[in-house]
Amino acid sequence: MITLENLHIELGEFNLHNIDLHIEENDFFMLMGPSGAGKTVLLEAIAGLVTPQQGRIKVAGKDITALPPEQRGISIVYQDYALFPHLNVADNIRYGLHFHRRDKQVGELRLRELLELFDLQQLEKRYPGTLSGGEQQRVAMARAMIINPQVLLLDEPLSALDPRLREEFRLILKQLQQNTTATILMVTHDFAEALALGGRGAVIHQGRVEQVGTMEDLFQRPQSTLVADFVGMKNLFAVRLQNETADLGPLHIQLGRHFDESRGYIAIRPEDIVLSTTQLQSSMRNSFRGAISQIISQGFYYEVHIAVGETNFCALVTKGALLEMELAEGKEIYLFFKSTAIHIF
Amino acid sequence: MRHKDFFFWGTLACAATVVAFITLPLVQMLSAPSFEALSDAILDKDVLNSIVLSLSAASLAALISFILGTPLAYLLSRREFRGKRLVEGIIDLPIIIPHPVVGIAILSVTGRNHWFGQFLTDFGIRIMGSVTGIVTVMVFVAIPFYIKAAKEGFDAISPRLENVSRSLGASMFSTFFRITFPLAWRSMLAGIIMACARAISEFGAIVIVAYHPMIAPVMIYERFESYGLKYSQPVAVWLIAICLILFLLLRILTTRQKKNV
Numbered sequence: 001m002i003t004l005e006n007l008h009i010e011l012g013e014f015n016l017h018n019i020d021l022h023i024e025e026n027d028f029f030m031l032m033g034p035s036g037a038g039k040t041v042l043l044e045a046i047a048g049l050v051t052p053q054q055g056r057i058k059v060a061g062k063d064i065t066a067l068p069p070e071q072r073g074i075s076i077v078y079q080d081y082a083l084f085p086h087l088n089v090a091d092n093i094r095y096g097l098h099f100h101r102r103d104k105q106v107g108e109l110r111l112r113e114l115l116e117l118f119d120l121q122q123l124e125k126r127y128p129g130t131l132s133g134g135e136q137q138r139v140a141m142a143r144a145m146i147i148n149p150q151v152l153l154l155d156e157p158l159s160a161l162d163p164r165l166r167e168e169f170r171l172i173l174k175q176l177q178q179n180t181t182a183t184i185l186m187v188t189h190d191f192a193e194a195l196a197l198g199g200r201g202a203v204i205h206q207g208r209v210e211q212v213g214t215m216e217d218l219f220q221r222p223q224s225t226l227v228a229d230f231v232g233m234k235n236l237f238a239v240r241l242q243n244e245t246a247d248l249g250p251l252h253i254q255l256g257r258h259f260d261e262s263r264g265y266i267a268i269r270p271e272d273i274v275l276s277t278t279q280l281q282s283s284m285r286n287s288f289r290g291a292i293s294q295i296i297s298q299g300f301y302y303e304v305h306i307a308v309g310e311t312n313f314c315a316l317v318t319k320g321a322l323l324e325m326e327l328a329e330g331k332e333i334y335l336f337f338k339s340t341a342i343h344i345f
Numbered sequence: 346m347r348h349k350d351f352f353f354w355g356t357l358a359c360a361a362t363v364v365a366f367i368t369l370p371l372v373q374m375l376s377a378p379s380f381e382a383l384s385d386a387i388l389d390k391d392v393l394n395s396i397v398l399s400l401s402a403a404s405l406a407a408l409i410s411f412i413l414g415t416p417l418a419y420l421l422s423r424r425e426f427r428g429k430r431l432v433e434g435i436i437d438l439p440i441i442i443p444h445p446v447v448g449i450a451i452l453s454v455t456g457r458n459h460w461f462g463q464f465l466t467d468f469g470i471r472i473m474g475s476v477t478g479i480v481t482v483m484v485f486v487a488i489p490f491y492i493k494a495a496k497e498g499f500d501a502i503s504p505r506l507e508n509v510s511r512s513l514g515a516s517m518f519s520t521f522f523r524i525t526f527p528l529a530w531r532s533m534l535a536g537i538i539m540a541c542a543r544a545i546s547e548f549g550a551i552v553i554v555a556y557h558p559m560i561a562p563v564m565i566y567e568r569f570e571s572y573g574l575k576y577s578q579p580v581a582v583w584l585i586a587i588c589l590i591l592f593l594l595l596r597i598l599t600t601r602q603k604k605n606v
Contacts, residue, residue, distance in 0.1 A: 012425075049508045069511040076512045082505040086527045098523075099514030147513055 001025035001183045002046065002151060007055035009045055014038040015207045016045075019055065023185060023200075028177055030194040030201030030215070031187045032230065037204045039187040040079075043153045046185070047076045059150060070099065072151075075144035075182075079156040081136045083128035089139050090115070090124045096147035107146075114142040117179070118172065134165045138172070145180065154186040158193050163340065170196060191231045192267050192343050195219065203227045234314040235268040246344070249310055254285040256339030264344055272341035273315035275304065276334045277325050284336040288313075292331050295322070302327075306335055371585065378579040386579030395564040396583055402476060402560065403544035406483035410491040410540045413484075415533065418492045419525075422499035436493075439486050444549025451482055451554055478555040483544035491540040498532020499525065531598060538595045542588055 007019035016038045023029045031039050044050040046057060048069035056065045064072055075096075084092050093114060097107040115121050118138040128136060137157065144152055157173070158166045174197070177184060188194050194201050195215050202212040203226070211218060211227045222228035239246040239253070246253040246266050253266065274284065290308035297303075302322050306313045313335055317327070327333070378386075386392050421433065439447065455462045455472035465472065472478040502525060510520040526533075548562035556563060561584045569577035 044508070047508070047512050049511065068516075069508070070514045070516050072512070073514075074512060076509060078505050078509065080503075080505065082503060082509045084506060084510075084524060095510070095515075095523075096513035099516075099519065143509075143513070 001027070001060060002029075002185070003056075003058040004046075005056045005058070007042075007045065007052050007057065009038070009041055009050060009052045011041055011050055014041045016042055016052075016204075017207050019209055021202055021209060021212065023183060025060075025183055026181060027200060028173075028184045028186070028198050030198035031185060031204060032191060032194050032201055032218075033189065033204035033210075034230065035189050037189075038207050039189075039204055040155050042204070043076060043155055043185065043187055046151070047074045047153055048072050049076075073147065073149050074151040074153060075147060075149035076153040077137075077140045077144045077155065077157060079160060081128075081140040083131075083136055083139055083143075085128050088125050088127050089120060089131070092128065092139055093120075093142045093146055095143060100147055110146055110148075114145055117176070118142045133160055134169070137161065137169065141172075141176070145176070145182075148180075149182050152180070152182045152184045154184065156187055156189065158188070159190065163343075166193075173197060191219075192236070195265065196343075203230055205230070234270045235273070237266055237311070239264060239266050241344075246342075251288065251308065251311060253342065254339050255342055255344065256285060259344060267343040268313075268337055268341055269343075270303065270314045270316040272337050273313060274336045275306075275315055275317060275321070275325065275327070276336065279334055280336060282336060283338075285339045287334060287336045289332065289334050292327060292329050292333055295327060295329060306333060308335070374578055375582055375585065378575075378582055382575075382579045383582060387583060391559070392561075392564060392580050392583070395559045395561045395580070396587070398476070398479070398558055399545050399561040399584070400587065402479045403483055403487075403541045405480050406487050406544040407491070407537045407541040409480070409484050410488040411533065411537050414488050414492045414536075415495055418495035419499055419521075421492070422496045423504060436489050438489075440489050444486070444547065445553055446550075447485060448482060448550035448553030451478075451485060451550070455481075472554060474555045474557055476555075476558060479551055479558070479560060482550045482554050483547055486547050486550060487540035487544040490543050491536040494536025494539055495529070495533050498529035498536070501532070502528045535595055535598055538591055538598070542591045542595075545584070545588060545591075 002021070002023040004019050004021040007016060009016040009019075014036075019042065031042065033039055041050055045052050048064070048067060052065070056063055058064065059072070059074070084095065087095065090111065094107070094111055097111075100107075115124060118141060120135070120138055120142060123131065123135060123139075128139070131139065137160075141157075158169060161169060173184075186194075186197065198215055200212070200214050201218060203210045203218060205226045210230075211223050213221075218227060219231050222231055237246075237248050239248050241247075241255075241259045241262055241264050244255050244258055246255055246264075248266075255266075274280075274282075279287070288308045290306040290313065292304060293307045293312065294305040295302055296305075298316070301316045301318060304315045304317055304322075304327060306315065315335060317325075321327075325333075417436075421429065442450075452473065453459065455465060455478075457463060457466060462472075470477060472481055506524050506528075507520050510524045511517070515523060546562070548566065551560055552563050552566065559567070561580060565577045565580045565584065568580060
């Protein structure tokens with residue numbers, strides 16, 4: 001569907017070299033890599049907004065390298081949504097219809113459909129400045145979808161949302177994927193996000209493609225330390241899901257919400273784990289006792305590894321907290337985390 | 346109440362001095378002529394003609410600045426290219442150069458001894474002592490103000506809006522008229538008013554290029570030279586009143602813009 005051949009792009013501080021990628025039709029492809037790796041530039045090149053110095057871009061077998069963006073049928077949704085501030089929600093979404101000659105009624109019907117799909121009916125007459133982040137994002141998605149693009153480019157769609165909205169939006173994305181024939185290419189710097197959504201993906205680092213493959217491949221069999229480092233998110237566990245708990249060997253982790261799948265992964269960010277030397281009376285649903293196996297300095301923070309039975313957790317603490325709790329290797333400690341801090345996929 | 350210190354009073358004194366320094370001469374001049382002198386002045390055909398000429402030539406200059414300056418302002422806002430600093434420096438030149446020098450410079454390329462002047466003459470275009478000359482000088486001094494204001498307006502619009510517009514099927518032209526222009530028109534209008542006001546106030550360059558037909562500042566100067574302060578004041582009052590209205594418009598527009606953002 002999308003083929004990038006030997007793409008070279010130099011744009012100020014961003015440089016992409018030798019980009020060779022093939023993305024299948026109707027795929028949900030993840031472009032991953034740390035911030036500043038040139039992922040957005042690559043998206044803009046595919047959309048025709050940045051001209052590559054070398055190489056070719058093909059979509060559906062057709063070479064589009066020299067085609068202006070308006071003739072490509074490729075929609076882009078930016079991280080900051082880039083809604084037109086002088087147009088209301090309906091006019092924002094309708095925008096693309098002006099340039100695609102077709103029956104006016106069909107266009108309006110499509111608008112209604114999208115307003116419904118993205119739950120925007122109530123906001124139709126509002127202006128972007130009055131919308132929340134999540135609402136703006138749904139408008140941007142609807143606007144991108146109205147032209148029935150061959151390819152939909154998403155630039156870090158989840159990074160600006162708070163965790164609860166993320167889950168909701170992930171569902172919308174999954175639903176969208178089933179409703180459209182568009183090939184979706186999404187950029188993210190968060191591997192957990194990619195794992196949750198994508199079929200296949202590529203890790204980009206310093207302007208080069210490090211590895212391409214299925215999410216599982218990237219996660220289980222990283223071919224370079226860079227990829228390993230990137231996907232090696234801390235506190236990522238394979239679990240058995242049951243009602244509202246995730247079973248991790250003998251540990252039962254409270255999720256606070258119900259999940260249908262029986263198997264999956266959960267992940268907890270190290271900064272979301274709270275340590276204490278005593279059992280806390282707190283609203284945090286999950287509390288475990290373990291022993292510190294290792295303490296690693298990370299500059300301003302310390303990474304504290306705690307063994308709870310067979311399972312190793314990793315938490316981040318400040319130097320102040322480290323000294324105050326007199327943390328040392330081998331010391332017994334309690335760890336806590338909220339059920340809302342658990343990412344499930 | 347808290348004790349206000351030396352810094353506070355010092356600042357206040359300086360501020361008051363500056364405001365008084367600007368307003369006192371203006372107020373004095375505005376209030377000096379009698380009502381009779383004012384109405385006499387505006388009924389004087391020469392005065393009226395000079396003011397009309399000033400206004401219309403300045404408006405035309407502002408319009409030309411708008412047409413020629415908009416693409417350049419857009420280019421400067423959106424593109425990085427070698428020599429951009431140089432171009433920006435060149436655009437600033439008319440602001441820096443002494444006004445009579447501007448007049449002499451324009452005459453030197455449009456005179457008969459210069460190939461360009463010869464070229465213009467062949468087409469029947471005369472700069473020296475003509476309305477064309479007045480407008481030419483006005484564009485020269487006013488266009489930097491327009492370009493700066495318009496560029497600022499374009500700078501405030503994220504290029505991503507234009508990117509999205511194009512990805513949705515709009516050509517560069519459609520994008521400009523549907524997205525960029527509706528978001529930047531206030532800045533562009535402010536720039537036009539700025540350019541217009543600057544063009545009206547030009548004297549030094551115009552007096553060299555075209556003493557006749559007489560624009561208002563030249564008329565004021567002539568009356569002052571030939572008849573003295575008392576006869577030049579009423580014309581000046583009329584010109585100032587018009588300039589003030591223009592600037593008032595500018596203030597209203599820019600403050601409204603801030604409210605919207």
